[in-house]
Amino acid sequence: MNKFRKNTRKGNPEVSTASLPDIIFILLFFFMVVTVLRQNDVKVNFKLPEASQLDKLDKEDKITIYIGKSKFSNSDKPVIQINDAFAEVSDIYPFLKMTSGGLPNKLNTVLKVDSEVTMGIISDVKTEIRKADQLRISYATMTKNL
């Protein structure tokens, strides 16, 4: 009996908060590591179209082609940006060939196109992608709220 009474009489030991900073730091480091900073500096303005039948896009071997109005000029002519730099339609084929190392269907090409762009330039881009044998592409869209 004595044993039990002894315990209850003692006050609860205080929880040590000395390790709290360490726990928070670990959390902080976790978030810092997980955070992926934007790799591409987007130089074109685009507003993606909305659609409802969506798939998640693969992240491996991703090439992003942006098509939209340039941020640096006032002309309405759509410009093409591959990953990080402006490009012409004719640059797409050598670029894809180089990045894929000549292997067919290695890359996942994501087209981020402004919804006001006309299909002419997109068809040209698609033809270049087909020539480079990278047939898996996807049109990036926003989710449509029904």
Place this chain on the structure above:
Amino acid sequence: MFGKKSKKRLPEIGAGSMADIAFLLLIFFLVTTTVVIDKGIKVVLPPFCEDCPTPPVNDRNVFNIKVNGNDEVLIENEISQVGEIRKRMKTFILNPDNLSTLAVRSNSAVISLQNDRATSYDQYIQVYNEIKAAYNELWEEEAQKQFFRSYKDLKLSQKQQVRKKIPMAISEAEPFDLSMN
């Protein structure tokens, strides 16, 4: 004078506020982190060849969708709306009444999509979205009929079985160019 200072014990740095500082940093990172999950419509393009012989497709098996430069939709040569595509495609592919104008079998139907160079990308995506939606609905119905389960819960082999019955066949012709003529 200098000796006096060095003899003094340095005051300890309070570690109690460390947690607060770390918390602030943590909250900063939490707020600034935007988790961007790219979503979109996946497409597999046909391989490129200069002048491939087009395989002869029975005319009644082809469902024509045309979009012109003013974003107007033509389904099987009738002026129509984007919203009509899904319903008409489904009846076309399944052909429940065995009409001679619709697809012979569900696995022989081909959707042909043709657009103008002046068609807006937005309209193109809307049309493509409807075509995909029609296929998704067809697969879902077929999965319920065959396996009494939702299409997304099927095993891979079962999915293939459904897709063999109703294969996705979208043919995109080179866009015509009305502005050039």
